[in-house]
Amino acid sequence: MDGDALPPGYPHEWEADVVLRDGSVGHVRPILPQDADRVRRFHAGQSAESIYLRFFAPLKELSEKDIHRFTEVDYVDRVALVVTHREEIIGIGRYDMISPTSAEVAFNISDHYQGRGIGSVLLEHLADIGRDAGLTSFEAEVLPQNHRMLAVFADAGYAVSRRVEDGVVVVHFDIEPTEKSESVRLAREHRAESLSISGLLAPQVLAVIGAGRTPGSAGHEILRHLLDGGFTGQLYAVNPTAEEILGVETHPRVAAIPAQVNVAVVAVPAASVLEVVDDCAQAGVHAVVIVSAGFAEKGKEGQRLERRLLRLARDSGMRIVGPNSFGIINTALSMNASLAPQRIPAGHFGLFAQSGPLGIAVLQSAGRRGLGLSSFASAGNRLDVSGNDLMQYWIDDDQTHGVGLYLESMGNPRKFSRIARRLAMAKAVIVVKSGVSRHGAPPGHRVRETEVDPAAFTAMLRQAGVVHVDTIHQMFDAAQVLIYQPEPPGDRVAIVGNSVQLSALTAQAAESAGLRIAHGPSSVDAEAPLDQFRKKLQKAFADPGVDSVVVTFTPPLIGREEEAIAIIGEVAAGSEKTCVATMIGTRGIADGPPLTVEVPTDDGRAPRKLPLYTTPEDAIRALGHATRYAAWRRKEKGELLSRAGVVKVGAQEIVDAALAAEPGGLMLPHEEARKLLATYGIDLWPRVRVTSADEAVAAAEEVGFPVVVKSLSPMVRGQATLQGVRLDLPNGDAVREAYDSLEDRLAAYDRAAYVVQRMAHPGVSCVVAGTEDHLFGPVVSFAIAGLAHDLLHDVAYRIPPLTDVDVDELISEIKAAPLLTGYKGAPPVDRLALADVVGRLSMLSDDLPELASIVLNPVIAHPAGVDVLGAEVVLAPPAKRKDIRRRALT
Template identity: 55%
Template sequence: MSEDLPAGYPHLAEADVVLRDGSVARLRPILPSDAEGIHRFHSGQSEESIYLRFFAPIRRLSDKDVARFTQVDYVDRMALVALVRDDIIGIGRYDRVDESSAEVAFNISDSYQGKGIGSVLLEHLAALAQERGITRFEAEVLPQNRKMLGVFSEAGYEVSRRYEDGVVMLHFDIAPTAQSLSVRFAREHRAEAASVRALLHPRSVAVIGASRRERAIGHQVLAHVLDTGFTGAVYPVNPEADEVLGLPAVATVSDLPGEVDLAVVAVPAESVPAVVRECAAKGVHGALVISSGFAEVDERGAALQDSVLRVARDNGMRLIGPNSFGVLNLDPALRLNATLSPQVPPAGFLGLYSQSGALAVANLYSAARRNLGVSVFASAGNRADVSGNDVMQYWIDDDRTHAVGLYLESMGNPRKFSRIARALAANKPVIVVKSVISSGAPVPGHRVRSARVQPHAFTSMLKQAGVIHVENVHQMFDAAQLLLHQPLPAGRRVAVVTNSHQLGSIITANALAWDLDVVHGPVAVGTEASVADFTTALQAAFDAEDVDSVVVAFIPPVGALDQDVVEAVRESARRSEKPCVATLLGLRGVDTGSLVHEDGPASDGAAEGTQDDVAQQAPERPGQAVPLYGMPEEAVRALALATRYGMWRAKDKGDPLVREGTRIADAREVIDAVLADDPDGRALTDDEAHRLLTAYGIDLWQRVEVETADEAVHAAEELGYPVVVKSLSPLVRGQSLLDGIRVDLRDADAVRAAFTAMDQHLAPLDANYFVLQKMARSGIACVLGTVEDPLFGPVVSVGLAGAPTDLLDDIAYRIPPMTDVDCREILDDLKLAPLLDGYRGAPPTDRRALEDIIGRLSLMCDDLLELSSLELNPVMAHQDGATVLGAEILIRPAQRRSDPGRRALG
């Protein structure tokens, strides 16, 4: 917006949102310049809608009313408009009626009712109101306005109603509850899944830039769409040709003869914005931009990419790319190959997502070589709009996808990824290829924030979400072929059957390294054993009651592998409900009855051919086939990953944290006062830190700053003996060579002597600034913290105090919102966790007390965007509780989170 914005205009309230039907709308705070748009909106409403909103037949709004509607202070009076193609389609507003309550009202365009706009506006208004100290909404609704009554009743809040003077009076608290969050996430999921489904299940495809030159990208994509037998309508768009590949071509998008669901754009980069604008005017639902030359090239390309995205979103469209490799949907009822790859894997049940174009090729070829069936493949390219998060939303409900694999070069919204991945992994394995999220140079074309937390925070996030983390594509397919075609292991107990003592030893060692327990074997039948002997050993392993899974390795001493051995493994696994992984000489992939050789696809051509061939081979459901591995180490690793996932899926995930003893309004009062005095933010004083922590039920022990020995004695007598004197200088913290603390001081003489000695010792280092504090009970010193990370959002960290933690980098992380189980497991992740449980006869600490503080920190950093960093150090954990002795808290102005507390596209 080029106009001068009003004072206090909240930029953070701007958002693109997906509506119920999968289309996109723009939300932003209202502006005085919206007056004409309000008049147009109102004049387009039916008499019934006007009456339901204003309780009177007001055919035209007065200029005075419109001025009052459009001129707000964005604090006590807030209004949001929803727009599509710059037209207002919905208005939501609140007006404060007292310190903690506001009246809320909505007006939705007749032509857009039923798309969830009212629900989205309510979510955003509630979040904005809470940030301004409002905790309760009220509304007046006519009884016949069932749609608006439904918006309130279905939002997940506890709504009270009363009927008064012909009007329904509604009141409800707007603080998030488990129910309201569940409703919000469910609506977000349904909308985003619908938007992606429209892209992946088109009834018609237009290829814009469909050239007659065989080497041109547009020609290749069109050829692949046709070769795989796409069941919908196909339209080439080429201004210089009457026909392309036997199909009649049209000159422009506007000339297309019918509706188009998906536009595949393969024109020069500078032409893409105009093409997308034409698509929007034509009513095309979504665009797949294959063209390159955008943010992956330079800043000019980045600006061009931004313009393409803005055109798409302003017109309600979703967009894949630019610089995408394409999408593939092998549903036999669709048969869509809108990619640059002529190689088509068999149709099956693995969903694949890749950001890299080069690795997209590798993914498809590798799946084909392994005879591993694919349901849907999507390449996001520069992921200007559609990302892995969106595709995961689609996969949650896709019946043809039973496991997913994602190759991530970067991540724009880890917080949302964690939330969606956890929901997906609850029913389907999620395998992610990504080394680390680092602060290094970003991938060309990918705009990401730099992370402040350590790289293993990313690994912790994946573990928290139940994601299977692997190092490369090879490992991803190793895990996928097991997870798709075998039952999940019930536990860690493994049987090993082989025909070589050396192989048995290798497998056992690898199993132990992966925390598997070999309880049966290794059984080595000998190199000269018959197939019958091998079969007997196999059956005994599968029949053993204390075995959860079976590892088989058979390497013939001379010549080719005996087919009877393969059949024995196949039949033993088929009859059992226990998973089996196998290493058989020269074979790799999924054995569905035809062998998969390491040097290429199956001999019967199952990995090649047209989509007609693939569709005929695709089963209606995945059968129990044996996954084959070239080396036993690969088989064991895949089994270990499947075992960990199975145990995560079976375990109790915990309950959301309760807010007992928390007072958000008191915390906001502290933060608002700090930022009013210091707009750039600052560190809190001890008194401010105490008030902020108290608002969340955390008791920070008082400490008194002292500059002289007399002040130290006076403070000690006020606090009560015994006391501690310590330096606050970072030079002495955690240093054993610099004495920065004296403990257990029981009288005035001891305090005076300790202060004088430390003052003399530390003055030359300018480290002689001290505090005095009551002596706490001895225990294990812990450091609990939070940080508002630019990439991850709020992050909770836990470690033990001292040099060992720093040397071992022994810090555990979790991403809020956390459950009670997360609070427990973050402590279990520490290498030094045994110290908390009573190491070598020491009394165990009260871990529940630590978990309670961790949970409160999680709620605090999730609620307060201005909480830049917080460190509680030390927190003394002992047998009967945990004592918070120190706190350093930094407040900064709120920044936009990648996953705010309301629905929005990243």
């Protein structure tokens, strides 16, 4: 973009980088007055047919009046976006309001970039901008022969109506998202990002830039690893001072290579990277893997260099892995474009790591276990390509049956959650991450700070079906079961061994992991013949009440171990039940990590691998992960919440008016909070603030007896022993006495904040809350009010949008949940009514990023329904969410 001053009201938040249909990247931004020459060049490059289809006339040149009208917009009633490649315009989309709720849209896509989905991207972005401005529908006039543009509207997922007027097709559709339009948007995002990573991991032509003659240097070693691995594509080296390196043809720059390079691995000093990447951009390289260090991890100058690097790549349509990356691997192509010297066996486990040192540890561990990999990527500073991108690719990759991600930071948890959920429906997703905080991100990683409880991150993973582990060791333990064993159909286990003590310890570990002992523990004598052990195993596998079998074996003599493994493998191979085994003694911890042993089958099926562990605890933990993941896959996921009774436009008007009066943010007064909640179908009870006993009596007569009088002072409410409330007051005298007693009791505290409210039904007092977090976006929580919430932090979390099942699980997850279902003879509360309030608050939090926080407290749940008695609603200027309803790389 030119360095000229931006016009007033320029909406920076509309800028976005988007992966297009062919896997390249386009930059979306609002149009500018200084785009005049770009628009002229764009128009001059269009065919006569394209010009006629857009303008309904053969306009060879645009007049100055046209140029001014196209480039001078107010970003309110007249909005225009452009998509650029290397700062040249390749697509234009605009709308002009024709009523307070409707606008006319028009698009013009470069002939040279047709078929890349640019029109669909512009429509998505314009619709989202229009909805934020209060628009509800779009219209467009299209010539009947303009099949491409008609297809853009028809394929968007909206309910489109058409009529013909004077030989022109007038298209009309509502732009409120529908289930179909959301499905279309996400499917397009998935296809584009999957294809983008496919181009990265499956190059036909690869160049190593900075490959030198000196062994040990990064470029030299990566080139050698590619050669040693037998890379099946074309391989080139870039070095201006050599003709060949390790027998590989060498060129002075990428542009000089006679073939079209798909991927370039960059191993030059940081100061030279920008020039090299620019050379790659001019040569049309799809992606660059930057192993060079010395960027954001080194300080502000490195951060500035990274920003320039990202902008250059995005403007040129390229993807970046790194900088400070350990490299990439694709065993299907025998491609080891990484710093890992060992040859990684081919397999079905996809791996993603961020930093180089951890990439080394992850690959070494996978190699020692014989757990073959399908593909691997190290993001380094995660400037561009992230774990989210890799998951999009793994969804489609037939070679990958399960994935592991070692995450040191997370840039977009909401997008991670929805992609991981889709991937986890078909393939296990195992994540190593202790949590998300501003203290956990390595130097160089671009992350936002988060203020939510770490439990929210764990809940997000569980909500998405992710297997969450603490260490690399545990990740591979779980992968051995999840990839190479049948999925456990339930939690019933059999325990078979040759040590009574060890079997008992294994049973204790299984119960602690939430597994049920359905068979055994059953043991043979340590000196018993192996045939007896075989019969015990066969009996366990034949038991119809068993879902998984855990085998523990301690060989009494050297040489019996391999025989035992063969017997376990043989029996397990003849069954569809999950099996894990622990070998104690001769195969101890000192001998290295657990192994997977290949077990042939007699029926022609692919060999099955039997996971072997060094301790029963490791085996049980891995089986527990597999069992819970299988249960998540089987369970109903529910439906998105009904929006009946939701008036988003009304809520937005209330919020906009409040922030217009207080631009810096504010807490809504009780009556304004009532109006806001009412737009989403939540009935907040009225209350009257009073400052004297006489006012309290008058207020009680207004709201109707019986009533409560309570203090709103934070000092009082934070001290359970102060008892700043008087309940069930039947008449004026009781109200007066209650008010006076509170005044006397709270004399040493802030007494001037009392309210009178109608007495609610007896029930369970709950807290339902929503928080707008800088990293996560909206986070919804639920708890039982009082000590469980305030002192014990017994709180459950979920990330919207929620399904009805998500809401039910949110309510049930807290330890105090039995209070809602009839604890010790109390009547159960109306769960449907409580779920309705929780669901409506989740939709409100999801829809309005201006809601910095909203706390409903108390929410009294009782057998006849739910009473919402209190609400604190804090508004603030909205921060830009990481995952919005339009495609964007973040």
